[in-house]
Amino acid sequence: MKEIYLDNAATTKLREEVKQEMLNYFDVVYGNPGSFHGKGLEAKNAVEDARERVAKLINAKSREITFTAGGTESINLALKGLAKAMKDKGNHIITSRAEHHAVLNTCEYLEKYECCEVTYLEVDKYGMVNPSDVESAIKPNTILITIMYANNEIGTINPMAEIGTIARKHNIYFHTDACQAAGYCDLDTEKLNVDMMTLNGSKVYGPKGTGILYAKTGIQLVPLVHGGGQERNLRSGTENVPGIMGFAKALELAQTEREYEFNKLTKLRDKLVNGILESVSKTFLNGHPTQRLPNNANVSILDIEGEALTLYLNEYDIYTSTGSACTSQTLDPSHVVLATGLPYEAAHGSIRFTLGKETTEDDIEKVLEVLPGIVKTLRQISPVNVAVEHIVEARSKK
Amino acid sequence: METEIQTQSKLNIHPDVKAKVESKKWFYTDTVKDHFFNPRNLLINDEEGEQYSKNADAIGMVGSPACGDALKLWLKIDKNIDKIMDCKFQTFGCASAIASTSMLSVMVTENDGMKIDDALKLKPQDIIARLGNLPSRKFHCSVLGDKALRSAINDYFRRSNQNNRIVVEGARIIDPETKTTDKDIEEAVLEGALNLEDIQKKLKVGISNKAVIPAVEELIRFYKEKYFG
Structure with a gap:
């Protein structure tokens, strides 16, 4: 059976071009960029070239780019690094309830150990942050606004430029987790009005364990990792040269192709969403109907549980993920789906399909062919019959 | 006949790496998988199911869709020998919840049925052992099964005027x-x-x-x- 991989928000397959680009840096250009000899200089030049290319893609300066070991590390560096550096100036952070756990759990850490105060903004029924809520939450001690560009679970794209304008107006730093947006959205840091931005290689067909933090000139950060002073003393440790080269190549390709991919995937995504909503009763689309990532389809299917559905699809070699409690480490259902106002029973039945470069129309047709039957089987097993009005009413209160 | 190691070296794959690459794509034991995809004793919501429900000697339900697991058990009991003769179920939940209830329904009905006193002693671990183990974070799924069973048996005691046998879940x-x-x-x-x-x-x-x-x-x-x- 052909594998149908619809979990591209979890991670993507490494692109052939990226793999080829990386190979050279394992055993040919293998020097330590910090070494004072030809072999080292060769590697250093490669890394600096990659930094410049990445900077250009996001309309930034080379020295504003720090290579890290992924999105989570970049977010930790941005939030903890800034909170520590600015502790004499303020301690208040504004974020939203729909952020990735890398942001939410870092905020929780800062509240607990760094005396920070965090405002978790509510989102609307589509999971979107309202810029005027951001403005009302600003206080004299606010040091940072951190709002994700696009949501990893439900795909909703936030009004970045507007939030950025508010941050600028009040002279407060604005960080965004742009990991999911990188393949489909404009990353121009000037247009977005962002001061810090996190990107991740493994979401754009690049290598896992790679990422960057962009931090505008003038921002002081206290490093998390201490040692040899690499990355302008912000991130010690010998540079992951193959990873850095792979990241730069992957981001370049992703940004070059983003409009083409956006249009192609929007069509496939809409076919999938409309197909599910038409062929399966008691289903809801999660996330914004239009302001969303082109590759994200997240639906709640009532009366069944997401893990069971995921495992049935797995039998057809269709790979998806769910917001059900059963697959999460904490045994809590998706905080994002709950934040949109859906009750728990709808969160347990949420399923996420995230399309990618290799997704074809046949793949979508295959899903639409098997899904109604699986849902029927699981509903036969289930003693539950949730009233649709109950869900509609819960949502209308948002 | 060439050994496995020889085959592996021919493929230029380190043995440890090979084992990892070929690891299976399923998270639970084969028994769990079997009961998940082929649940035994399922009550289907049709005319026959409705009839079965009407004629059942006991019904027990625990959990709710909001907490992520809900299950319902129907029992037929032979009063004279105090044994469970038949059991049907429905489950809303993950694979281990569905498989646990299915296995439970088998355990209480196999070998001409289980004595009620024995059924009351059934522990989650007994179900887990029959499933060939569950990941520890899935244990709570099998707890619901024995809870639903006790709730159904209490329902039987109530219906058959054996109030003295009702076991109240003590909570301190x-x-x-x-x-x-x-x-x-x-x-x-x-x-x-x-x-x-x-x-x-x-x-x-x-x-x-x-x-x-x-x-x-x-x-x-x-x-x-x-x-x-």
Whole structure:
């Protein structure tokens, strides 16, 4: 059976071009960029070239780019690094309830150990942050606004430029987790009005364990990792040269192709969403109907549980993920789906399909062919019959 | 015949790497998989199912869709020999919840049925053992099965005027301020809260009433050993 991989928000397959680009840096250009000899200089030049290319893609300066070991590390560096550096100036952070756990759990850490105060903004029924809520939450001690560009679970794209304008107006730093947006959205840091931005290689067909933090000139950060002073003393440790080269190549390709991919995937995504909503009763689309990532389809299917559905699809070699409690480490259902106002029973039945470069129309047709039957089987097993009005009413209160 | 090692070296794959690459794509045991995809004793919601439900001697239901697991059991009981003769079920939940209930329905009906007194003694571990183990964070799924069974048996006792046999689930209040009971702590441990900090995050027990903390810690140890050995 052909594998149908619809979990591209979890991670993507490494692109052939990226793999080829990386190979050279394992055993040919293998020097330590910090070494004072030809072999080292060769590697250093490669890394600096990659930094410049990445900077250009996001309309930034080379020295504003720090290579890290992924999105989570970049977010930790941005939030903890800034909170520590600015502790004499303020301690208040504004974020939203729909952020990735890398942001939410870092905020929780800062509240607990760094005396920070965090405002978790509510989102609307589509999971979107309202810029005027951001403005009302600003206080004299606010040091940072951190709002994700696009949501990893439900795909909703936030009004970045507007939030950025508010941050600028009040002279407060604005960080965004742009990991999911990188393949489909404009990353121009000037247009977005962002001061810090996190990107991740493994979401754009690049290598896992790679990422960057962009931090505008003038921002002081206290490093998390201490040692040899690499990355302008912000991130010690010998540079992951193959990873850095792979990241730069992957981001370049992703940004070059983003409009083409956006249009192609929007069509496939809409076919999938409309197909599910038409062929399966008691289903809801999660996330914004239009302001969303082109590759994200997240639906709640009532009366069944997401893990069971995921495992049935797995039998057809269709790979998806769910917001059900059963697959999460904490045994809590998706905080994002709950934040949109859906009750728990709808969160347990949420399923996420995230399309990618290799997704074809046949793949979508295959899903639409098997899904109604699986849902029927699981509903036969289930003693539950949730009233649709109950869900509609819960949502209308948002 | 060439050995496995020879085949591997021919393929230029290190043995350890090969084992990892070829690891299976399923998360549970084959028994769980079998009962998940082919649940035994399922009650189908058709005319026949409706008839079965009407004629059942007992019905038990626990959980709710909001907590992520809900299950319903129907029993037919032979009064004269005090045995469960037939059992049907429906489950809303994950693979292990569905497989656990299916296995439970087999266990209480196999070998001409289970004595009610034996059924009351059935423990989650017995179901887990028959399934060939579950990941520890899925243990709570099988707890619901034996709870539903006890609730159904109590329903039978009520319907057959054997009120003296009804077993009330004893819950002891540990923290009067938060009304936390030993059962709440048991549930929380099963859901993976294995230390005081995690328990407090879930239950807020003993946060203002610090005097109860030793008792809470004692219970965490007890249930941790009970379920996770």
